[in-house]
Amino acid sequence: MIDLNLVIEVLIIIFKVVFVTMVLFSLPMPLTWIERKVAGHMQARLGPWRVGPHGLLQPLADTIKLLLKEDIVPENADKFLFKLAPIISMVPAFAVFVAIPVGDSFKIPFIEKTFTLYISDMNVGILYVLAIGGLSIYGIILGGWASNSKYSLLGGLRSAAQMISYEVALSFAAIGVVMMTNSLSLVDMVRAQDGGFWHWNILYLPVGPVWFAVFFIAALAEINRVPFDLPEDEGTLAAGYHTEYSGMRFSFFMLTEYVAMVTASALAVVMFFGGWNAPIDFRTIEILTPITSVSWIYSCFGLFWFTVKVSFFIYLFMWIRFTLPRYRYDQLMTVGWKILIPICLGAILVTGFMRI
């Protein structure tokens, strides 16, 4: 005898997973367009302009171009690992998104079933994100090593050293948030920041901004964005770990990078900026009660606020990319080990003292 409710629940899960995967697969297309437009306007240029109105069809053209490119496998490469590496790096970047809540649960009108705007509320959410997010390193270091090219090898090694160095700082920042909200679940974290922007973790004075600064710098390094994009330093390393890749396999690495950027933005919002919570708690304003008391309308507002905040962070990442120069490698390691980790150890003591 099969439980009908269980079947429905599994079907809903499959639907959500397919939907989120499709969104994440197509999200890099608008993001590359926006990134190039932002770059163009910051440097007093127009950015993409020729393909379609305002260059809107440029990402589509790029996709078709990448799809039609020859898939080159160097003859000295470890062929199996070389072909596998882009997939290894891509799958964890998507899998992280299972734990990220984009909105609250609500009751579907008329049929009285709750529908959650997150795929899974696992009780070890933040630990899961750190663990699976860390797996992307394997793809990068395997890709760099299997290419059997000096530039790729150096890029892969640099990347691995950089990512594991900042992984420590990122874990510490996560511990800080866990201390402020007393839960490992990302959904509980957002619920703990309910009720106006002064409840958000970023304003948990005096340690909130410190934890956010640590998290943001570590996240920049984790997702290999400027000013920490040394693994793909064109000036010294050609293209770093993906020097030998071409066509679709190359674009998988790019896809990973954009998905990681979205994930980092979403994590920043969930951990420090109240997730789907509005800056002002609209439920306390009495005139709006007829609207906000309907749970699905309120959830839609939550989704709106989440999207706005995540978009801001994505823009911030682009803004930083076209504003700051790149660090030198020894400076990068100094920031990670000699500045961020001592700050974290101090901030843990201060936060702990505030919580007892």
Next chain:
Amino acid sequence: MLLSYLPVLIMIGFVSFMAIAVLLMSAVFSPKNPYHEKLIAWECGLEPVGEANKGRFRVHFFVISILFVIFDVETLYLFPWATLLADKSISGFIFVEMIIFVAVLALGLIYAWAKGALEWV
């Protein structure tokens, strides 16, 4: 409980499927014209000298990875502690405990620092 981890499995399966489907599509449409010059590793146009992946790299990367293992395991110990901190009956005691733990952690960092494990010259 198990149902909250099922999406992970489905997600990994579906993304792998999509990746392989896209690669197959690319294999159908893309040209195939490999020759020796195209297939050698890129080294600014010269013939590559020696093998890159025969295990020659700076020892310092290895030192960093050992430091990472130590510090990451230590952060893992902090996670259960951080969730227990809300329990007022034991929070004072475990806070003192954690001061000792963080002090040991800091001592390890100072040792690595003094030994020059964090220097890149």
